[in-house]
Amino acid sequence: MSSRLLKTPMVPFPSRAIIPARDLDKPPILEVSRLGIDFGGLAAVDDFSIIIGRTEIAGLIGPNGAGKTTVFNLLTKVYQPSSGAILLDGKDTSGMNTVQINKAGIARTFQNIRLFSSLTVEDNVRIGLHNHLNSNVFFDIFRLPGYWKSERQAHQMTLELLSIFGMEHMIHYKAGSLPYGAQRRLEIVRALATKPKLLLLDEPAAGMNPSETEELMRNIIEIRDALGIAILLIEHDMKLVMGICEGIAVLNYGRIIAKGTAEEIQTNDEVIEAYLGEKKEA
Amino acid sequence: MLKVDDINVYYGSIHAIKGVSFEVEQGEIVTLIGANGAGKSTILKTVSGLLHPQTGSIHFAGQNIVNVPPHKIVSQGLAQCPEGRRIFLQMTVEENLEMGAYIRLRHEIRGAIADVYERFPRLKERRRQQAGTLSGGEQQMLAMGRALMSKPTLLMLDEPSMGLAPILVTQIFEIIKELNQAGTTILLVEQNAQMALSVAHRGYVLETGRIILTAPAADLLNNDKVRKAYLGG
Amino acid sequence: MGFLSYLISGISLGSIYAIIALGYTMVYGIAKMLNFAHGDVIMVGAYMSFMATAYIGWSPLASVVLAMAVCTLLGIIIERLAYKPLRNATSLAVLITAIGVSYFLQNIALLIWSSNPKSFTSIISLDSLRLFDGQLIISSVTLVTIAACIVIVYGLTMIVRYSKIGKAMRAVSEDKEAAQLMGIDVNQTISVTFAIGSGLAAVAGVLLCSAYPLLMPTVGAMPGIKAFTAAVFGGIGSIPGAMLGGILLGVIEILGKAYISTELSDAIVFSVLIIVLLVRPTGLLGKKISEKV
Amino acid sequence: MKKHRIFCIALTLVMSLAVLAGCGTSTQQSTAIKIGGIGPLTGGAATYGTSVANAAKLAVEEINALGGLQFELNFQDDEHDAEKSVNAYNTLKDWGMQVLCGTVTTTPGIAVSAEAYNDRIFTLTPSASSPKVVEGKDNIFQLCFTDPNQGIASAQYIADAVLGTKIAVIYNNADAYSTGIYEKFASEANDKNFAIVSVTTFTDDTATDFSVQLSEARNADADLVFLPIYYQPASLILTQADAMGYTPKFFGVDGMDGILTMENFNTDLAEGVMLLTPFAPDASDEKTVAFVQKYQERFGEIPNQFAADGYDVVYAIYEASKKAGIKGDMSAADICEKLIKVFTSSDFSVDGLTGENMTWSTSGEVSKAPKGMVIENGVYVGMQ
């Protein structure tokens, strides 16, 4: 892919070439075209287009303030985009709000951890399971059979989900009292509990030491393999990004300046200039 | 210059800092490195008086500063550039700098501001702008500039590279070196251990509230244990 | 002419609300607390001025100075004893404490000055302004109240924008910890804010009782609540907002009485408030809260 | 968690105290008759309760000094609230109250009188003036005029003396007393020689600015403003009317009494104000002079109508008790029956500060003549 083309993203949809080969025969999970938003005249994200395959692990990198988290907020409709279209699993998401987006299949974590910190680990996961439990407020208050059934189901699923990170023993701990790394992992578990098709991770390795990060990398791949979902992540830790992301997009000043595989990105002059600052070995 | 002796700090019932001692000599750059939650920021907050140690003593320029309120510690020449920059987003760039020199006299402020502008020309361009509109790198410069306004003899920097793109990180560390060469003693807390150790003279390694290792920075860079745990090597 | 005179009554009443609301807003801006005892500081100010003029025979101006001095001191003492120990507590805990302080002030006033109402002699003894052949009479108290409100708002804005302490207030209001690292004495700054707010409360008390000369231990309670409403109406934390909110509240109250119903005037005032907040969820001049995600 | 424990201990303490308070009472029988009093001593209406409490205390002291029948007074605060009033009532019951002087205000009065009716405790209220207080309760009596009576009397007075033809009314529509008088006054006005041209209201929450109400009265060309309200808002109305140069006649009811003695009030403003009141502190009769002097010496304030009511209540009970031969060791129920009999007997009348020859009907209402007063040179002068 020539760098000239990347600089002027005239094509609404980027080449499908960055989708992993195994996903090529299936419709992509996410197609974003020419997404944009401005805050008070300042274009925070502009002309953002991307395609993510069914089981792809994709990365979004770029300097601070480049608009990476804003992209997540647009995808999850925390902000309503001022232009562009987002197709999730082939369905148009315009007019949806955050809640509907989640029900439609996108779950996310947050850069600054947002757990329900006064509640237990179990409750956090169970809240994630909310829309997959068959109970309602009358069952709940009057403790009808529906309540007991859904609680049992919730407990079972919670244990299963927590086992991904081996956190079952923490089930009764308060989420706010967990160590930093465990909080990040719990946030991922909670997001997975909503049974997403696409998982957005905002700096999942922040605050982790290298060995923890390495474990996280393995976990992310395991999750993808076990659940067959796509993952889009924002990360500053290049080792993680380059290590597991099959497709990477680089954002600068709200625009995509490069897209491609890890090797392509690492050798892209513009990326190096804007972001890496110096040439780095993988 | 700064001598921290066997301090213990608690957050409620959590024993955050366990008997930590270290020293910073005049003219040095000393760095504290460690994973998130190791207690690095807690130590800085304790030194600058925002937190109080249960036991132990902290001497700055020969004086015990335990239980001295933070605003008085500043006037003794100890400034801290806090984690996350913490600039006053709704004030202008120049007002932010003025706040940095809150303890100085009016006539001293003008000169100090000129010095900061000289070091950070970008800030001069944006002097009338609201600090909230600055980019991340500019905000970090402003935070450092603001800390310098009190003309500190010891400057404590808490995670100056946090959230910055690699290219800016390099710039920031250049500035740190320059400041040190201009005579300011620096106590640096960093997660980016590689960078921190490359500019520092000496380093302390923290793990869960304890200092587990101390050595000249170059030695730490080559220490296997450190490399494995913090440098990803 | 009726409308004009109602409007002026409204602005006059509103100016008093505005001065009280300024105290709420300043304290809220810096300490993030609703000081529900503020209305009762007003009452203390009014009693002080009353005692000085009626018992000691001081001049009205001197009595205002005394009232301000006492209230300023009172504000500082209340802050030190009741609120400062709760600096790290939840805002609700401070709110309840403030309510405790309010009960305390009312009941201590009851013991000192008894429950018998006293008639307050207006501290302003100038002649009324007569316009349009005496069809429109504007009392001197009204004029002084409105003028005082304007002067106070202007003065406060200048202090907050340009003075050293004003800048410190803004810094503390944004980030207490960072302000401390700048060498700003946060406790002192908060004390000064309380002092200013309470001093203003004294002025408000004297003006309130000059315009409506009835003095009782509960005299500050209702204006206090109305002014709190006004502060939120205008956008709590904003100085011009407090002025705008206060004056609008006064005007709506009087015009609602005049043109809709005297029986339902409170319902009208509060309904307008609700409607405005639904349209502008952070008040008229309040800053939009943008949550960082 | 921690907070819990403190509370648990506190709760146990409170419970046991509350329960223990029940024991130990009613064992001790003194010979003095225990009179309970209830009224607001704190809060916005504190001035009324305090006046009654003070005067009742004075009366009890005087009576006890006479030797003979002895009284013991226990006056409890109700914050002008029905719930607190019933609490106060129950506290007094635990104390062994035999006769109740109270309550001072109407709403609590209705709640308490229902209790006292069930418990058969004789009650004479000094100032709870709604007919609802006594209605259907044979052992509850009023010493003050009822509100409708004041409304009727005011209308009568204004009509008879032709005080005005166009009447404006300003009343407190959040207050039972004020509304009660106004409603009767309005219905009475239908066949009188005057017309009500403007009716405006205020509440305790809006009792500051009266410019609208006064302007409406003036725009309607009212030559008399009827103020069935208490003297505190009335003082504001007079001040503001003066400031706007509006000078109609003002006519008040018994709640207006107190305006002249309000500390620091400029009595010039009240010049020419007319009111119906059973009591005037500067009346020259011996009783009033003595009472006002004693009260002022003792409490440093000039007594108002509420104080006079409280004083009269104690004396009325005293007179009736003497007549009925009541002793301190009788049960409350016995005392109640005896006092009802005396109060409703045709030959029982009391001369008090608030009226000569006060008598009571079986319904519990008092019969006494209201005095029309006009303020001249800062003092009340009989209006004739």
Place this chain on the structure above:
Amino acid sequence: MKKILKLKKDTRKNLITYGMIILAFLIVRFLSASGNISSAFRGQLVPICVYIVMAVSLNLTVGILGELSLGHAGFMSLGAFTGVIAAIILQGSVSNPLRLAIAMVLGAVIAGIAGLVVGVPALRLRGDYLAIVTLAFGEIIKNIINTLYVGIGENGFRISMVNAESLNLGERGTVIMNGPMGAVGIPKLATFASGFILIMVTLFIVLNLQNSRSGRAIMAVRDNRIAAESVGISVTRYKLMAFIISATLAGAAGALYALNFSTVVARKFDFNTSILILVFVVLGGMGNIRGSIIAATVLTVLPELLRAFNNYRMLLYAVILILVMLVSNNEQLKNMTKKFKGFFKIKRPSDLKGGTARE
């Protein structure tokens, strides 16, 4: 037996709460039957029950949902007057306990509807702005009820905003609500037993809600609104749910309250009463149901116990309130009382776990 011991911590906590209420009820019943209880305390039993329900229901809004409400007494007011109207209309047609039950249910329903009407727009606001709207709502209710005349007579049920006469009730009509005079001649239907039942129902609803899918959703909204939305929880729906349930319970409590006194006025349910209930909640601990119950009881009884201090009564109350707030919220003072407390305290691992959650 073993099973009970193995119950989850939450369930055990709830059983203790129920047990505490039942025990208190039985003790009072026993003492009452044996004549060992003062009139003053007996007279307060129903109000105590009412305030407990008010505090628990407000805790649902303030503690569990995390939104400050300064107008809870407004819902109580609606419940009170609705209950009174129902009770008077039904006079003679049904038995007293049934009449009370119907009055409470109707009061609850009307208050619940008001909760919906206020909640839909108000819950879009946050923090202090929501608080002021609830305050405004309470004041509006008070103002309107003060001008409302309701009666039943030969023309049936009538409402007017002019005066009682305009109701045209005829000779044998009854004025139920008489403007500022409020409702008079209310049958005293409330009993301690009914108060006890209402508390149990309230606890049943609130505690069951708290430990369920819906309740967790409500707490999720409190802890982190944005995160709650991100996992597919409709914030408006659950805010509204909590708010309406809270209003409904307050309405039932209001009806019980009104039917305990022969008169009730709108003024009773003003801002100060809302604040009073908020004090119970804050003092008892946010989200802590048992705390609310205890605080409501203690603070309702306290002013009565202070009667011995006469004129200094309310002053002392204020001082106690301030001191309790200082002691329970100030770190240093807390530490000072720690030793004293340690005497009573059994250390539980769960306390330590919760310890790091520090703002």
